Amino acid sequence: MFSSTNNSVSISVSDEESNENRIRARTRRKRKKPGHRTTFELPRYFLRIFLRYWIVLVFLLAVGLLLFESTRIITKSAKLKRSPDSIPNKKNEGNLNRLDPTTKVIGGVRQRCLKLLPPEELEHLDILERKDSSSPVKKLVYLTGTDSSSPVRVNGTTRFNLFTGNQTFTERENSFQVSETVSVHCGFFNENGGFRIKDEDKKFMQSCRVVVSTCAFGGGDNLYQPIGMSKASTQKVCYVAFWDDVTLAAQEAEDQRIGENGYIGKWRIVVVKDLPFVDQRLNGKIPKVDSKSQFRRDPLGVLDALLWRTNSVLAISEHGARSSVYDEAKAVVKKHKATPEEVEVQINQYRHDKLPEDKRFNGKKALCEASVIVREHTPSTNLFMCLWFNEVVRYTSRDQLSFPYVFWRLKVLKKVNMFPVCTRKDLVNSMGHPPRYERRSKFVTESGGGKSKSLTARRLVTRCFSSRPLHVCIVGSGPAGFYTADKLLKAHEGARIDIIDRLPTPYGLVRSGVAPDHPETKIAINQFSRVAQHERCAFYGNVKLGSDLSLSELRDLYHVVVLAYGAESDKNLGIPGESLGGVFSAREFVWWYNGHPDYSSLKPDLQSSDTAVILGQGNVALDVARILLRPTTELASTDIATHALSALEESSIRKVYLVGRRGPVQAALTAKELREILGIKNLHIRIKETDLSVTPADEEEMKSSRARKRIYELLSKAAAAEKGTSEGDCGQRELHFVFFRQPERFLESDESKGHVSGVNLEKTILESVGSGKQIAVGTGEFEDINCSMVLKAIGYKSVPVNGLPFHHKKGIVPNVRGRVVSGDISETEPGLYVCGWLKRGPVGIIATNLYCAEETVGSISQDIEEEGVGKGEKEGSKGLMQLLEKKEVKKIDFSGWEKIDAKEKQMGIDRNKPREKLVTWEDLLAAASADS
Ligand code: NAP
Numbered sequence: 001m002f003s004s005t006n007n008s009v010s011i012s013v014s015d016e017e018s019n020e021n022r023i024r025a026r027t028r029r030k031r032k033k034p035g036h037r038t039t040f041e042l043p044r045y046f047l048r049i050f051l052r053y054w055i056v057l058v059f060l061l062a063v064g065l066l067l068f069e070s071t072r073i074i075t076k077s078a079k080l081k082r083s084p085d086s087i088p089n090k091k092n093e094g095n096l097n098r099l100d101p102t103t104k105v106i107g108g109v110r111q112r113c114l115k116l117l118p119p120e121e122l123e124h125l126d127i128l129e130r131k132d133s134s135s136p137v138k139k140l141v142y143l144t145g146t147d148s149s150s151p152v153r154v155n156g157t158t159r160f161n162l163f164t165g166n167q168t169f170t171e172r173e174n175s176f177q178v179s180e181t182v183s184v185h186c187g188f189f190n191e192n193g194g195f196r197i198k199d200e201d202k203k204f205m206q207s208c209r210v211v212v213s214t215c216a217f218g219g220g221d222n223l224y225q226p227i228g229m230s231k232a233s234t235q236k237v238c239y240v241a242f243w244d245d246v247t248l249a250a251q252e253a254e255d256q257r258i259g260e261n262g263y264i265g266k267w268r269i270v271v272v273k274d275l276p277f278v279d280q281r282l283n284g285k286i287p288k289v290d291s292k293s294q295f296r297r298d299p300l301g302v303l304d305a306l307l308w309r310t311n312s313v314l315a316i317s318e319h320g321a322r323s324s325v326y327d328e329a330k331a332v333v334k335k336h337k338a339t340p341e342e343v344e345v346q347i348n349q350y351r352h353d354k355l356p357e358d359k360r361f362n363g364k365k366a367l368c369e370a371s372v373i374v375r376e377h378t379p380s381t382n383l384f385m386c387l388w389f390n391e392v393v394r395y396t397s398r399d400q401l402s403f404p405y406v407f408w409r410l411k412v413l414k415k416v417n418m419f420p421v422c423t424r425k426d427l428v429n430s431m432g433h434p435p436r437y438e439r440r441s442k443f444v445t446e447s448g449g450g451k452s453k454s455l456t457a458r459r460l461v462t463r464c465f466s467s468r469p470l471h472v473c474i475v476g477s478g479p480a481g482f483y484t485a486d487k488l489l490k491a492h493e494g495a496r497i498d499i500i501d502r503l504p505t506p507y508g509l510v511r512s513g514v515a516p517d518h519p520e521t522k523i524a525i526n527q528f529s530r531v532a533q534h535e536r537c538a539f540y541g542n543v544k545l546g547s548d549l550s551l552s553e554l555r556d557l558y559h560v561v562v563l564a565y566g567a568e569s570d571k572n573l574g575i576p577g578e579s580l581g582g583v584f585s586a587r588e589f590v591w592w593y594n595g596h597p598d599y600s601s602l603k604p605d606l607q608s609s610d611t612a613v614i615l616g617q618g619n620v621a622l623d624v625a626r627i628l629l630r631p632t633t634e635l636a637s638t639d640i641a642t643h644a645l646s647a648l649e650e651s652s653i654r655k656v657y658l659v660g661r662r663g664p665v666q667a668a669l670t671a672k673e674l675r676e677i678l679g680i681k682n683l684h685i686r687i688k689e690t691d692l693s694v695t696p697a698d699e700e701e702m703k704s705s706r707a708r709k710r711i712y713e714l715l716s717k718a719a720a721a722e723k724g725t726s727e728g729d730c731g732q733r734e735l736h737f738v739f740f741r742q743p744e745r746f747l748e749s750d751e752s753k754g755h756v757s758g759v760n761l762e763k764t765i766l767e768s769v770g771s772g773k774q775i776a777v778g779t780g781e782f783e784d785i786n787c788s789m790v791l792k793a794i795g796y797k798s799v800p801v802n803g804l805p806f807h808h809k810k811g812i813v814p815n816v817r818g819r820v821v822s823g824d825i826s827e828t829e830p831g832l833y834v835c836g837w838l839k840r841g842p843v844g845i846i847a848t849n850l851y852c853a854e855e856t857v858g859s860i861s862q863d864i865e866e867e868g869v870g871k872g873e874k875e876g877s878k879g880l881m882q883l884l885e886k887k888e889v890k891k892i893d894f895s896g897w898e899k900i901d902a903k904e905k906q907m908g909i910d911r912n913k914p915r916e917k918l919v920t921w922e923d924l925l926a927a928a929s930a931d932s
Contacts, residue, residue: 021481074671078672099228099296100679102426108611113422117300122230125300128308135313136381136412143171144388172394179411182379186386187785195242195272195283199871204268208238211643212299214267215242217550218280219250219851222647224294224431225265230301234266238301244275244283249847250585255707257671264706281397285389293428302427307375312417314381316407317371317424319400323359324366325350328400338396346395350405352675361408364418368404380412418797448536462562471876473512473558476547476565477501478508479837479846481851482528484562489534491861497537498558498877501565503546504534504892505900505925510846515623516638517630519914524846532894538877540884541892543924546801557879559870560831563804563813563820567796567837571811573615577746581605582756586793588621593648595641595917597924606651606753609788615743617660618668621793625656629733639908639915655734657785661742661764661776663693664715665698671710678718679736685732687719691739697768704772740764741783742776746790758786775817796842812841817854819863831869833860874927896928903927 013518070413093781116122125545175184205211212226223241241264243251244298248271251257258269275283289295306315321327329347333340337408359366374381387410391402407413445755458569470492474481477499488495504510507525545551545565554561570585591599612628627635632649664687678685692715694702702709715737741761749757761783766777798813800806805822806815813834814821820832835856836849844852863869875882884891893899900918904927907916918924 012755023781046587050800053760090528096224096294097227097296097429098429099811102422103418104422105233106545108800112426113420114297114302114305116298116305119230122298122301123232124639125230125232127236127300127781128304129376134414135378136178137180137182137379137383139181139328140379140382140386141181142182143183143185143897170675172390175390176409178383178410181844182383182737184383184386185390186382195276196274197270197272197845201262201268201270201778202679202697204262205238205240206268208240210237210299210303211240212237212295213240213242214289214291215246215284215639217242217275218719219246219854221291222431223251223264223267224429225267225293226295227291227476228296229297230298233298233300239266239268240270242270242272242288244272246847246850248269249603249845250851252670252707253844253848255705257707258709259706259710265468267931282393283400285392285397289428292431294722295427296429298429300454303373303375304856306417306419306423307681308374310415310417311689312415313375313378314384314413315373315413315417315419317369318365319367319369319404319419320421322367324357325355325401325404326357328367328398328404330395332398332401338398343398343401345393346401349395350401353405353409355405355408364416366404366408367400368418369400369424370405372403384413401535412774429789430481438896445923468494468870469876470560470870471558472497472560472562473498473554473880474562474564474874475501475534475554476508476563476836476838477503477506477528477541478564478566478641478836479510479524479849480566480839480853481508481562481564482506482531483849484564484856485534485537486527486531487853487857488860489531489536491857492864494852495536498540498544498880499532499537500540500549500880502542504896504921504928506539506541506894506897512591512594514594515590515627516594517626521846539894539897540880541897541928543729543884543889543891548887549883551801551803553883555831556881557875558831559872559874559876562818562833562835562839562856562860564835565798565838567798567811567842569799569811570792571795573727573743573792574745576909577748577756580746580748580756581752583790583792584672586616586624587796588792589618589624589791593640593644595644595919597919597921600643600919602643604647604654605755605788606647606787608652609653609786610654611657611785611787612653612655612789612791613657613659613785613787614791615759616668616793616795617658617737618793618795619670620796621658621791622669623672624734624791625658626680626907628653628656629683629735630680631682639913639917640918640919642911643919654731655736655788657738657787659738659741659761659785661740662740662766663694664737665701665708665712666766666774667711667715667737667739669706669711674711674714678714680733683909684732685718686734686736687715687722687724688739689719689723691737692719695766697766697772697774701772701774722826727815738774740766742778744778744782748784756788756790758784759790760784796837798838798842799829810841813838815839816859818852818859828864830867890925892925892928899930900927903930 032574063674103110104113105111106760118127175182194211214223216223226239229237248258249500256264258264258271262268283293306312319328322331329343332338333343372689374385384406386401388399388406392399395402407416450615472485472488474485474497481499481501485497485499488497488879499506501508507528509527510522510524531537543549545554545563551561569585570587577583584602584604588599588605590604592604614625617724626649627640627644628651632645635645635648638744647852679681692712694712698712702712736763740763742764744760744762746756747760749755752756762778763781763783765779766774767777797811800808800813805814805820806812815834816828818833818835818839819826820829820834822829833856837843840852860869901915904915904917908914910916918927
């Protein structure tokens, strides 16, 4: 859609599209039917044949049915056996970048549905501005909640918010009374509420005359680049995509990053803050090109074809399948797009307002979609959009109900071009939602911003269970565990959640994985701690699944068990010398400097030489390199474990080699983290110039990923900056990026038996393996790097527990959208779910767990509703307490953790640090049980 000070379009793809196709197919079949009844002989002949051979016919029919059924069963089981952890959604990928016109047969001639000017004329189109002076509305005054006499109910307790105001029925009624000046509550941007947009973004948008816009909130759809525009439109039209922070994180996790100029391809990305509504469906009502569509036509050409040439103020799409709001209401209920109760309230009001049942108004279809192109933002078109949005806020979020109602009721818009569905289809390539969309929340849950009163299916589930508890146990208290708990508490009023963890301390990777010099990432702890203190949630540390409790015991006690215990082991290289002293996994090193009680006595040798090698070029590799190279004065004021700080202060490591088996274009780093390490003071960056030369395949990779390109540029820039600088004095700190080398074996020291003295690396070249991917292949040429320590940063790995299906190669629990399935027979394990790295493998940042938890909780909700999960009596917490007591397990509850926390913070004050971590089991357990 376009939106601008002048023109705006909203193009959505109807849920009815598929139905429509079916109807058309049926009609065609009817037409093809042979129907020559030229002789009376023919029926008699067929009757004779039938009487003679009916037994054979029945037999053939039976065989046919049998074959059909068996094929169906085979197909179904093949589908089930397909890798359960992959969530395929390729159905619409073929639509991408299609430019072929949508056509229709009119009067026996096939014609284009959207009649654009020829390309050469499009190039000369200019924006046609013509003020609509005929409008009876001359001025629109926007009211906000604060103007209303009734008290303002703020976002979170109602669907009304500051800028829609607490509109009464009388105010609603008045808003439809047209006069020269209309005062109205409006659901779009307003100084008192609505999206917070950066000034520079506002300024940018104000400089545009035509804006094609799209939006994705809550981590939803992918961003599709517009195509098919003329050169003139490329220059005159702005493309703006609105994202929220969750989408930003989701896209970054998939390597879709905003360039420094603020763009991704043609789209200028505007990240909005303070989403005005808890219900994402309301936030997404920005007039836009639907995010599951790719805009594929010349924007100026579209304005010309649908508005300028017809001299219309609005162009609106007819509804694809039905003709009346009342029929649509029935369909909405049938398709579970809104609850019957919600729809009833809305439709009763429309009946009361005397909305006719007619299928046509003034010769035009009575039912339209909210696919609208607005010629210019005048008081009357703005009034129209405001009133429609107010209906969406008041009733269901179904545009198809409110839009035609407002269109009928507000009789000020005369020159309207109602265009057929086929024209709307021509504007976009419909892409469908990616798998991530399914995991996306309909609600903004981040801000802890209360509850929406919209009666969604999920809310109904809540009501069903409010009288009976749903006992849930979450294993693992890291981000995945806490996000799951948070979302479950919000989705199910009856949920009673116990989070158990093998450590006495909560927060998993946030405490023991996030680097100490990244305190901002640890802020998530505030949210997690609020969850832990929720009246329906409890934390029990020092309880280990597998040894203290078995999985079957947990499943007996709880209706729902969610495993979110992450990845506590490492991928191995499987090469000689891997068990030599001085070869550690990056995880071990990270746990050491973060004071994890299992690794506080690791004692890495940082003094025998000046060189360390890190294998792998991901963000974990960067973390450990940074800790090794950053001046310790900068680490001293972080929460780094004191034993690690002391060892680093004594460290003689000055050179760190970061070794990747592929090239600079493929390094698994992110720009922010790379910039951070490149910015360390007095650190010299070494990159071989030959490693920076790129092949056509590399160019292709960079073309399809701005993130890759950015990394490459940063590395090239760093290499150029160091060019000509001397190899330096011996104390100088150096970070060497070594590309195209894979580890062949670890070398054993002659002087110190059993200890590593270097790594033997094989040179590699890249080979394309299709779909733009290149893999490293050994060349048979080798070289050594001598060092006293090697950190393998090639990825984490999860570990199974008894009775849990496990995919050993992938190191994950096989699952379908978080539902655990048995590996071999692909059967869902009732009430057993998984979330986080254990579910999807060791990739992604903390925020990635947000939508991972969203998906798992979505599956749980659905299973409660449809599969009977949650039925029957379970003992929950009470049973857990008894079992732990019987087994003499000394659990640490949240108040125990609070004692640890208080002690650590107190000790931190003495050392000028945010906290001084307790790093042994004994100290942690003692602090937890100390008298307060
Ligand atoms: P990663 O991003 O998957 O990187 C693993 C690295 O190891 C890659 O360079 C990979 O190379 C290499 N590798 C894997 N197997 C190898 C083998 N057999 N031989 C040689 N090299 C091998 O994993 P990670 O660094 O452990 O990070 C895990 C996740 O946490 C990532 O999503 C990361 O972004 C996230 N994280 C984020 C932050 C942050 O945002 N600050 C910090 C830490 C971690 P290939 O590409 O060739 O496979």
